[in-house]
Amino acid sequence: MTVQSKEINLDQLGGTIYPETTNGEQLRWHSPLEAPFHIAGFPWLAQDGIYRRLPLASEAVLPPAVDTLAYCTAGGQIRFRTNSSRLVIRVRLAGPANMYHMPPTGQCGVDCYLGEPGEQSFITTAKFKPTESEYESQLYQWDSKKDVAVTLNLPLYQGVEEVWIGVDKDAVVSDAPAYASSRPVIIYGTSITQGGCASRPGMAYSNILSRMIPVEFVNLGFSGNGKGEPELAHIMSEIDDPALFILDYEGNTGEAGNIARTLPAFIEILRERHPEVPILVVSRIYTAEDQFYMERRELHDRRRLIQIENVEQRMAEGDRNIHFVDGFKLLGDDFVVNDCTVDGTHPTDLGFLRMAQSLAPIIKPLLQL
Incomplete structure (x- = not known):
């Protein structure tokens, strides 16, 4: 007798794998390209204004593959401090997840650490559908306001075209804590x-x-x-x-x-x-x-x-x-x-x-x- 297997839908079985609505309209949205956010990992960000690891223009001609891979945001971080009771992220990627040996969360996701430099603790990773190149995901929500230093790590193997940070409408967003040294x-x-x-x-x-x-x-x-x-x-x-x-x-x-x-x-x-x-x-x-x-x-x-x-x-x-x-x-x-x-x-x-x-x-x- 042949037994036909069934597609497994974790949503129907109670193991939700995709994000629920975040009611993002109740938030105030910030571009991390503006003060007081600090973005690390992109030495030419101030010059070019995009999430790219190498300069758009240089006297040195880049190999084509390196030029393309420079848009992957590996090592990029968004840093700030806020007292918001809630943190939501919106991301528009250059494309969806497509790697067989790497989880979509690593290729295309954003994860969140809280705490001062050298004392950060992981809290969660953005939840999204791997087939989509745009997502909105809640990273945390408290019962009341809580002042925290936030570090967001950007996708490793995909380009990021836009990022927006959602916080409470009355939340304070301030400068990220200083590094032990300013030299990279x-x-x-x-x-x-x-x-x-x-x-x-x-x-x-x-x-x-x-x-x-x-x-x-x-x-x-x-x-x-x-x-x-x-x-x-x-x-x-x-x-x-x-x-x-x-x-x-x-x-x-x-x-x-x-x-x-x-x-x-x-x-x-x-x-x-x-x-x-x-x-x-x-x-x-x-x-x-x-x-x-x-x-x-x-x-x-x-x-x-x-x-x-x-x-x-x-x-x-x-x-x-x-x-x-x-x-x-x-x-x-x-x-x-x-x-x-x-x-x-x-x-x-x-x-x-x-x-x-x-x-x-x-x-x-x-x-x-």
Whole structure:
């Protein structure tokens, strides 16, 4: 006998998965592009006025794929303080969720943390239909007014065209609390850097680090396209007063000769404008696939050795502010590594947490915090 399965509708079974109406007309709506909101993660926001991680115009010509991925808002944060009893967000995306190995909440969602820098606690993630590119979602509601510092993490793998913040009509919205330092940390890298495949934006490792080390982190991870082009180094060098550069792009370099060619040039370009800013070179993480594909493991070993040799050479030449971290050690022991990826390559939330926990004690001394 053949038994035909039925479509499962969680709404009908009491497990609501889509948002209920928010009665947004009862709220006062703010654009976070205006004062007193603070937006982190977009160094060229004041110049271009859009949620984009690289400048719209530059003397350096961007690779087309990087130019497109720059619209993904990975690492972008909206920060403010309010005493509103309710917080609602409206978002218009460049497109809907469409990734097989990443939850829509991570690709297209916004999640919310409350608390002072370094003491933030997660409360919820926006609820929306994955097939839609516009949504409105309530993030919290109290019985009475409560003063809180709010951090909203923007989508990791989709562009954001508009954001609106809804609060009580009589609520006060004021400046976000200050960071421990005004100087940003710039992370350049791959899909893993961009946040693939975190379940929600706050679990990308740059965002976890921003809670552990309360400074601005600028996420310049470009999925499949962190290849170390000199154009990217020139653009990164334009960012004012950086506290630290992190180079985590090995995973997209292919043959070992590519990183041997690009890494020295990339570092030299950064050094021309920022001779004393610390640079941290991070090799690729060890993943589940590495224990089964020996040729790939050998390639990673060659590329890691090239990075070590580059850093040691610059140190021998007198660069006191360049450092190396072995990415194979960031996820912990083999038992933990087996459960740290979604698809054998891209980290789960556990993987990203392990990365951040390993990197934080290395980064803090470099920032002198």
